[in-house]
Amino acid sequence: MRILNKEKVAGYVFILPFLIGFFAFLALPMALSFGFSFTRYNILESPVWIGLENYVTMLTQDSKFWKVLGVTLYYVVFSVPLRLIMALAVALLLVKNTKLSGLYRALYYLPSIMGSSVAVAILWKRMFASDGVINTLLQSIGIPCEISWLGRSDTAIWVLILLAVWQFGSSMLIFLSGLKQIPVNLYEAAILDGANAVQKFFRITLPMLTPSIFFNLINQLITGFMTFTQSYIITQGGPRDSTRFYAVYMYQNSFTYNKLGYGCAMAWFMILLIGLVTLILFKTQKRWVYYESEG
16 A cells, blocks of 8 residues: 555656646636636736626627638638648658658658748748749749739738648658558559559548548647737738738737737637537548548
């Protein structure tokens, strides 16, 4: 019994740093933000209880809220599938082991580490400026181009989508792991049956990868809804709010307009939206996700 107690004490000691971090930096801030969402609070003064007023204002009176939400949904709908397609395509190219496979995988993964940094955002902004690298390259091959990619509503959002697609490294590694788990005998049987490369991909590779696709889809959807740095640094939400993402507008309400209570309400609305989307995906996964253990 004494040994068992010592083991319990040792276990609690080892998990204590996690518990302190969880309650101090996650659970407590979330509880406070939920409480603040029902108040009028500007940080400098004590919060004033106003009930559901922030939520009513957000849903019925703030026209910019729906504009921002629509821009964010547009970004997520296009950036997430394109990123997953890019990640899968590169994973299929790197699945075979060669002497330089490790180097190639590291190089392709690098953008995922650097992609959300301020430095990369500034570099991306300069690349797509009217006198940037992109226009210079187009002019060098005979295409006269002086477009201000970030100054037009129809192109600025796609600059940010391209940056998101460029950050496919983490999804690529998960797809690589999934590809290596597919039994080789399935491909051997398909070859004996006369299947070509396209048939093998759609009949074997893609169905067997659906668990990895599902996992990547959930992660990338959450990441897409929370995108902040790209919009805030590259476009500042312009032109005409065409790239003002939800997280940017939430930050501006909280710390620029000094409406922290309203910003907290926006945060909890986004949590509910992400939770709803995730729930729908989990409820529908039995229709398109194949788990080998379940037959």
